[in-house]
Amino acid sequence: MVTIVDVARHAGVAPSTVSYVLTGKRPVSAETRMRVGESIRLLGYQPHAGARALAGSRTNVLALVLPLREGVHLPVVMRFASSVVTTAREHDMDVLLVTADEGAAGLRRVAGTARVDGFLVMDVELDDERVPVLRELGRPAVLLGHPAVANGLTCVDLDFEAAGARCVDHLVELGHRTIGFLGAPGAVYARNTGFARRTLAGFSAAAMRRGVASTALPAERHRDAVRAVVGTLLRELARMTALVVHNEAVLGLVVECLRAEGRRVPEDVAVVAICPDELAEQLRLTSVRLPADVLGRRAVELLMAKLGGQHPPALTLLPPKLFSRTG
Amino acid sequence: MVTIVDVARHAGVAPSTVSYVLTGKRPVSAETRMRVGESIRLLGYQPHAGARALAGSRTNVLALVLPLREGVHLPVVMRFASSVVTTAREHDMDVLLVTADEGAAGLRRVAGTARVDGFLVMDVELDDERVPVLRELGRPAVLLGHPAVANGLTCVDLDFEAAGARCVDHLVELGHRTIGFLGAPGAVYARNTGFARRTLAGFSAAAMRRGVASTALPAERHRDAVRAVVGTLLRELARMTALVVHNEAVLGLVVECLRAEGRRVPEDVAVVAICPDELAEQLRLTSVRLPADVLGRRAVELLMAKLGGQHPPALTLLPPKLFSRTG
DNA sequence: ATGAAAGCGCTAACAT
DNA sequence: ATGTTAGCGCTTTCAT
Numbered sequence: 001m002v003t004i005v006d007v008a009r010h011a012g013v014a015p016s017t018v019s020y021v022l023t024g025k026r027p028v029s030a031e032t033r034m035r036v037g038e039s040i041r042l043l044g045y046q047p048h049a050g051a052r053a054l055a056g057s058r059t060n061v062l063a064l065v066l067p068l069r070e071g072v073h074l075p076v077v078m079r080f081a082s083s084v085v086t087t088a089r090e091h092d093m094d095v096l097l098v099t100a101d102e103g104a105a106g107l108r109r110v111a112g113t114a115r116v117d118g119f120l121v122m123d124v125e126l127d128d129e130r131v132p133v134l135r136e137l138g139r140p141a142v143l144l145g146h147p148a149v150a151n152g153l154t155c156v157d158l159d160f161e162a163a164g165a166r167c168v169d170h171l172v173e174l175g176h177r178t179i180g181f182l183g184a185p186g187a188v189y190a191r192n193t194g195f196a197r198r199t200l201a202g203f204s205a206a207a208m209r210r211g212v213a214s215t216a217l218p219a220e221r222h223r224d225a226v227r228a229v230v231g232t233l234l235r236e237l238a239r240m241t242a243l244v245v246h247n248e249a250v251l252g253l254v255v256e257c258l259r260a261e262g263r264r265v266p267e268d269v270a271v272v273a274i275c276p277d278e279l280a281e282q283l284r285l286t287s288v289r290l291p292a293d294v295l296g297r298r299a300v301e302l303l304m305a306k307l308g309g310q311h312p313p314a315l316t317l318l319p320p321k322l323f324s325r326t327g
Numbered sequence: 328m329v330t331i332v333d334v335a336r337h338a339g340v341a342p343s344t345v346s347y348v349l350t351g352k353r354p355v356s357a358e359t360r361m362r363v364g365e366s367i368r369l370l371g372y373q374p375h376a377g378a379r380a381l382a383g384s385r386t387n388v389l390a391l392v393l394p395l396r397e398g399v400h401l402p403v404v405m406r407f408a409s410s411v412v413t414t415a416r417e418h419d420m421d422v423l424l425v426t427a428d429e430g431a432a433g434l435r436r437v438a439g440t441a442r443v444d445g446f447l448v449m450d451v452e453l454d455d456e457r458v459p460v461l462r463e464l465g466r467p468a469v470l471l472g473h474p475a476v477a478n479g480l481t482c483v484d485l486d487f488e489a490a491g492a493r494c495v496d497h498l499v500e501l502g503h504r505t506i507g508f509l510g511a512p513g514a515v516y517a518r519n520t521g522f523a524r525r526t527l528a529g530f531s532a533a534a535m536r537r538g539v540a541s542t543a544l545p546a547e548r549h550r551d552a553v554r555a556v557v558g559t560l561l562r563e564l565a566r567m568t569a570l571v572v573h574n575e576a577v578l579g580l581v582v583e584c585l586r587a588e589g590r591r592v593p594e595d596v597a598v599v600a601i602c603p604d605e606l607a608e609q610l611r612l613t614s615v616r617l618p619a620d621v622l623g624r625r626a627v628e629l630l631m632a633k634l635g636g637q638h639p640p641a642l643t644l645l646p647p648k649l650f651s652r653t654g
Numbered sequence: 655a656t657g658a659a660a661g662c663g664c665t666a667a668c669a670t
Numbered sequence: 671a672t673g674t675t676a677g678c679g680c681t682t683t684c685a686t
Contacts (some may be wrong), residue, residue: 003663014673046439051663053377054678068409075401082395085426097424099412112373341657378679381662
C-alpha cells in the first residue's frame, strides 16, 4: 500500500507537506505543490480514510436516513437519494445509507462510532423520536419532509403553503371562479401534520384573496369514500369547475369518480394535483411537483454549510413549480 | 469521548482484553468478559470506526453500487437496497451508497481509500467496464442482475431460464396448447443480453418438451410496434390462448392491444408476465416475480461468506416463483 | 487467561 | 514555506 510517507519520500518533502497539499490547510509553494502532486499521481496514492478519520476527526461521510419501506412513494425517495449522492460527491463526501427502521439507535450508532460527520434525515415527523436524539448527538443535521420545530436543527421542504396558493392562482388565471379542494384523510389534519395543514392554509387564503368560492374536504383512501367526497363536492359546490387534489393515494380514483359522474376532465372540471411528477405525468394532470432532486441538492448544501461552521437558516422552503398539462 | 483505555481502566483489565471481548478473537474468562461488558454498557463505549479500520484493516462497510438514474425500475432498486441494508446490519455491516454514474472510478476510490471491505454491484452488463476493475481491485464482490462471466467473481440472479419454463408449465397445466411469447426489443437479443436470451431459451425448451405450439417475437416500445406484434401473433398463432410477456415496458400496452383486438384477458388470452411484482399486481396479471428482496439478502450473504474467506459458487440462480392472479 | 507495547497512516501543533 | 513529531484509538503480536 502506498502511504503518505512514500509520497513524501518520492517528492523529497515532509509527510506533513503532502498532507497540506492535499487539504490546502496551509499554503504550499507552487513548485512543491506541483512536485507532490506529480508523486501522488505517479505512485497512485490514495489517503487511507480510516487513518484520516482517526487523526483528523472528519470522515467525509454523511449519513442518509431513508424510509425504505413500502408506503412512501419509492420513486421520490430514489430521486432524492440520487440527488443527494451526486451533490455529496461534488463536495468530496461519501454517503452511508441508514434505514429509518433502525430509528434513533441507528443515529446513535453511526455517530457514536464516528462513521459520519452529519445527517440527512428524510420523512421526519412532528414528534419524531429522532429529533431529540439528533439534538443530543450534536452533529450537523438537515431534516427533510415535514420540518420539525427548529432548534439548532435545519429543515428543508417544499413551500406547501405557496403550493396551495399557486394552484388557486393558476386556476383563477384560467378563469375558474369556483374551486374545490380535496385533501388528505381527516386524521392527517387532526394530527396537525405540518405539510397538509400548510397546503390547505395556502389554498384557503388564496381563494379568499382571489374572491373565489371554495370548499375543502378530506378524503379517505377507499374507493367508496372518494366517490362520496367527490359527490359531496359536486353537490355543495354546484358551479365547481376546478379541483385541487392534495392526496396522491386517491388521485387516480378522483379522476375516475369525476368521469363516472359525467364530468369530463379537464373540460368540465380542471384538476390540479400536488404530487410527484411521474404520477401527474401518468394521469396527464396539471400539477405542482414535489421537487425531490432540488430538495436533495439543497439539503446536502445546507449540511455542508453547517459542517463548515456556518449557520444556515433554520427553515428553507422551496418555491413550488406548477406544470401545466392541458392536452 | 470514551475510548477503549477508559473501559479497560474501569474494568481493571488491559485494553487488549477489552478488544478481545469485543471481537471474540481470543478466549476471555467468563468473569472478566462480564466485567468488561458491564463497563462498556456503563460508560456507553462505542469503538471508533476509523481507528478500527486503521489497526484492523477491516471497515465493516460494504459498497452498494446502484443505478440511480431513470430507466431502471426504481421500486425494484429500492426493494433491493432495502433488503441489502437490512441484511448487512444483521452482519454488523454498514452500507455505503455509490452510484453507477461514477463508474469504475467510484470503485477505485472507495477501495483505494479503504472505505469498504467489499462490493455489491447491481445491474452489471456483459461487457461492463467495472468487471475487470473489480477483479483488479481484488476485493470481494458480488454482482447482480445480468451475471458477467464469472472468474473469481460471484454472481446472483433470478434463474430466467427456469422462469421462462415455469410460465409454460403453468399455462400447460391450465390446459393451454398454443402459447405465444412476446419479448424485449430485438436489439436486446442481438446484443446477446444474458437474461433475455435465457428466458427465451427456457420458454422454447419447455414448449418443445410439453409439445405445445409456440411462436416468439420481440417487441419495440412504441404503441404501433406493439399493436403490430400482437396482430402478428394472433394471425400466425391462430389458436393462441396464452401469451408470455417478458417486456415490462410494454406490458400494459400488450393487454390493451389484445382487448382492442376483441380478446378478453384472461378469458380468451391468458397473459403471464415476467416482471416486478407491483406492475403485475397493478395490471392484475399472473406473473413470475423479480424477487428483489431475496436477491438482496442472498447477495449480502454471499459477500459475507467471501469476506470470511469462503468460496461460494460463482453463480447463484434463484428459483422463479409464479403468482397466479386469475380473478 | 491476561498484559505490555508496537504499530496502522494520517493530521496538526510546534518548530524553524 | 517547510520539517519534526506527538498523538488519534484500536488491533495484534509477543510475553508472561
